[in-house]
Amino acid sequence: MRFELMYESFFKIIEGIPLTLQVVSISTVLGLALAIIVALMRISGKKSMSIPAYYFVYLIRGTPLLLQLYFVYYGLGQFSFIRESILWPILKEPYWCGIITLTISTGAYSSEIIRGGILSVSKNFIEASGALGLNKIKTFLLITLPITVRQALPAYGNELILMVKASSLISIITLMEITGIARTIISKTYAPVEIFLVAGSIYLIINFIIVLAVGLAERKLGTVKAN
Amino acid sequence: MFEVFSFGASGWGDEMLMGTLMTVLVSASSLFLGILIGIIFAACKLSNIFILRIIANTYTTIIRGIPELLVIYLLFFGGSGAVMYIAKIFGYDGYIELNAFTIGTIAVGAISGAYSTEVIRGAVNSVHKGQFEAGKTLGLNGYGLYGKVIFPQVARIALPGIGNVWQITLKDTALISVTGLVEIMRQSRIAAGSTHEPFIFYTAAIILYLVITRLSNILFDKAENTYSKGFVSKGVL
Numbered sequence: 001m002r003f004e005l006m007y008e009s010f011f012k013i014i015e016g017i018p019l020t021l022q023v024v025s026i027s028t029v030l031g032l033a034l035a036i037i038v039a040l041m042r043i044s045g046k047k048s049m050s051i052p053a054y055y056f057v058y059l060i061r062g063t064p065l066l067l068q069l070y071f072v073y074y075g076l077g078q079f080s081f082i083r084e085s086i087l088w089p090i091l092k093e094p095y096w097c098g099i100i101t102l103t104i105s106t107g108a109y110s111s112e113i114i115r116g117g118i119l120s121v122s123k124n125f126i127e128a129s130g131a132l133g134l135n136k137i138k139t140f141l142l143i144t145l146p147i148t149v150r151q152a153l154p155a156y157g158n159e160l161i162l163m164v165k166a167s168s169l170i171s172i173i174t175l176m177e178i179t180g181i182a183r184t185i186i187s188k189t190y191a192p193v194e195i196f197l198v199a200g201s202i203y204l205i206i207n208f209i210i211v212l213a214v215g216l217a218e219r220k221l222g223t224v225k226a227n
Numbered sequence: 228m229f230e231v232f233s234f235g236a237s238g239w240g241d242e243m244l245m246g247t248l249m250t251v252l253v254s255a256s257s258l259f260l261g262i263l264i265g266i267i268f269a270a271c272k273l274s275n276i277f278i279l280r281i282i283a284n285t286y287t288t289i290i291r292g293i294p295e296l297l298v299i300y301l302l303f304f305g306g307s308g309a310v311m312y313i314a315k316i317f318g319y320d321g322y323i324e325l326n327a328f329t330i331g332t333i334a335v336g337a338i339s340g341a342y343s344t345e346v347i348r349g350a351v352n353s354v355h356k357g358q359f360e361a362g363k364t365l366g367l368n369g370y371g372l373y374g375k376v377i378f379p380q381v382a383r384i385a386l387p388g389i390g391n392v393w394q395i396t397l398k399d400t401a402l403i404s405v406t407g408l409v410e411i412m413r414q415s416r417i418a419a420g421s422t423h424e425p426f427i428f429y430t431a432a433i434i435l436y437l438v439i440t441r442l443s444n445i446l447f448d449k450a451e452n453t454y455s456k457g458f459v460s461k462g463v464l
Contacts, residue, residue, distance in 0.1 A: 062394075062440040063433050064401030067412060071433065074425040161292065168294030172405065179296055192305035200293045207292040 006194045009185050013199050016178040020206075023095075023177065024167050027102035028160065034107030039114040053111070060108035065166055068105060073097040073173050098170035105166065110159050117152030118144060150221045157214030161207045168203075178202055231422055232431070239418045239428070246414030247435050253331050253410060254397045260336030261396065262389065265343025272348050283344065290341035295334075295399055302334040303406045331403035339396040346388030350381045383454045390447040397439060411435050 041053035060068070076082050076091055083092075090096045121144050129139040171180030182199035186192050232240040271283035290298065307324050314323060325333075354377055362372040404412035415432040419425035 059433070059437070063436045064398040064412065066401045066404070067415075067429060067432055067436065070412075070416065070425070071429040074419060075429040076426070078424065078426040165292075165294040168296045169402075171296070179294055179300075182297065183300055186300060186304050190304065192301050192303075192308075196297060196301040196305070199297055200289065203294060203297070204289070204292045 002191055002194055005189060005191055006198050009182075009189075009195055010198050012185060013178055013181050013195075013202060016176060016181045017202065017206075019175065019177040020164070020167050023098055023102065023170060023175075024160075024163050027099045027106060027167075028163055030099070030103040031106035031110060031163075034103060035110035035114050038107060038111035039118060042111065042115055043118060057108045057111060060105055061112075065101065065105055066169055066172065069097065069101045069169055069173060072101050094170070094173040094175050097173060098167075098175060102163065102166060102170075106159060106163055109162070110156065113152050113155040113159060114148065116155070117148035120151045121147045150218075150223075153214060153218050153221065157210065160210050160214070164203065164206055164210070231418070231424060231427060239414075239422070242414055242418065243411070243428075243431060243435065246409055246411045247439070249328075249408065250397070250400055250410040250412075250435075251439060253328060253335070253403065253408065254393070254400050256332045257335035257339050257400065258389075258393055258396050260332060261339030261343045261392065262347075264336065264340030265347045268340065268344040269347035269351060272344065273351060287341045287344055290338055295338050295402055296405070298338055299331075299334045299402055299406065302330050302337075306330045306333065327403065327406045327408035330406060331400065331408050335396060335399050335403060338399055339392055342392045342395060343389065346385050346392060347381065349388065350385035351377070353384050354380045383458070386447070386451050386454060390444075390451075393443060393447070394440065397436070397443070401436075 038053045038056060041049040042057075044050055072091070073094060082088060090100075125143050125147065126139060129143045134142065167177065168179035171177055171183060174180075176184070178199055182195050186195045189195070230238060232238055232243065234240040268283040268286060271279040274280065306329075310325060311323050314321075358376060358380065359372070362376040367376060400410060401412040404410060404416065407413070409417070411432050415428040419428040422428070
């Protein structure tokens with residue numbers, strides 16, 4: 001075990017933390033908005049809405065994230081109409097391709113979590129809210145949404161951890177975040193075990209903080225009694 | 228547009244098909260290895276021995292908290308070294324290089340094993356205590372109790388969970404394309420680079436993954452139905 005190398009590489013690898021966190025947080029926020037739209041489409045009861053949403057989720061959950069990343073980064077650039085469109089300045093950047101892919105991916109996975117959360121809201125609450133004279137939109141915003149947030153929180157915490165792990169894939173399209181830097185050091189020093197321990201610990205610490213934060217939020221929001 | 232998928236030397240059809248077979252093969256062997264690991268570590272998690280529980284919990288925490296890509300890099304760059312180190316203890320001093328298939332199977336198997344551990348542990352826990360007691364009362368122990376009474380019940384309960392692990396494992400094998408194993412992902416990259424048609428080949432890869440997913444879903448559903456005979460009567464739920 002080369003401890004000096006571990007010490008040196010630690011300071012190099014932590015330089016990748018801001019990029020990892022940046023990509024994860026931007027795509028989590030965008031992905032959450034997408035997930036809410038997709039979840040509402042799925043439970044809308046209208047076939048023209050629920051069927052596209054179903055197939056979108058099926059497509060994203062059935063294919064590897066790496067393939068989706070290649071598809072966005074290399075596949076879309078093949079067409080001249082995309083290269084000439086106003087989207088090209090965004091689509092040619094690996095940074096934005098990474099964010100787009102992660103947004104779409106977490107949007108699909110989280111939409112299932114949110115859908116489960118919305119469906120878990122007891123009918124009694126909805127009826128009670130109707131009896132109190134609240135309209136559909138107010139019922140959703142004031143009753144369904146807060147309960148959904150609480151119910152979906154544990155599963156969403158897992159999704160956040162999966163996002164941190166998934167963000168490592170953007171290193172393959174040349175972005176130097178934690179895994180990208182770790183890989184470069186491994187190929188230079190040929191010390192896979194040492195670098196794995198350093199980079200792995202950094203990921204474990206990030207994920208541990210997420211677990212603590214989600215646990216805190218869960219306690220703060222209390223529990224929902226269905227009856 | 229579709230002539231790029233013709234079979235033979237001019238097209239990529241046969242290569243893509245071989246890549247698909249490789250994906251299925253490496254996924255299946257990883258799942259199998261993962262289940263073996265899962266059985267061992269689930270036993271550790273359920274044992275009364277403190278140190279075994281610590282080891283098993285450390286393993287699942289690490290795998291579930293660290294990106295799969297890092298695990299693959301660790302084994303890709305360090306796998307041969309580790310094997311040579313172990314071989315040296317046993318007196319073999321030569322050079323050993325593991326091929327991409329072996330490394331990929333071990334890496335994805337190790338990842339898959341962490342998920343299988345939780346599935347199997349949950350399944351063992353959900354077997355009623357009375358089954359253990361009844362088995363012991365009948366004088367069964369060891370293989371008789373666990374192999375003949377508990378295992379068939381665990382297998383039935385664990386099957387849907389293992390189906391989920393299979394999906395995760397199948398998708399994780401795309402990551403070993405970075406080590407050079409020619410499966411769907413790697414093959415479509417090679418073809419995309421050579422023909423300058425990335426869109427078509429990545430679309431083909433998406434379809435191939437969806438087909439594998441669909442077919443394996445059908446197989447798992449069939450297996451679930453077979454093994455739940457006598458437990459679930461259709462139309463009740």
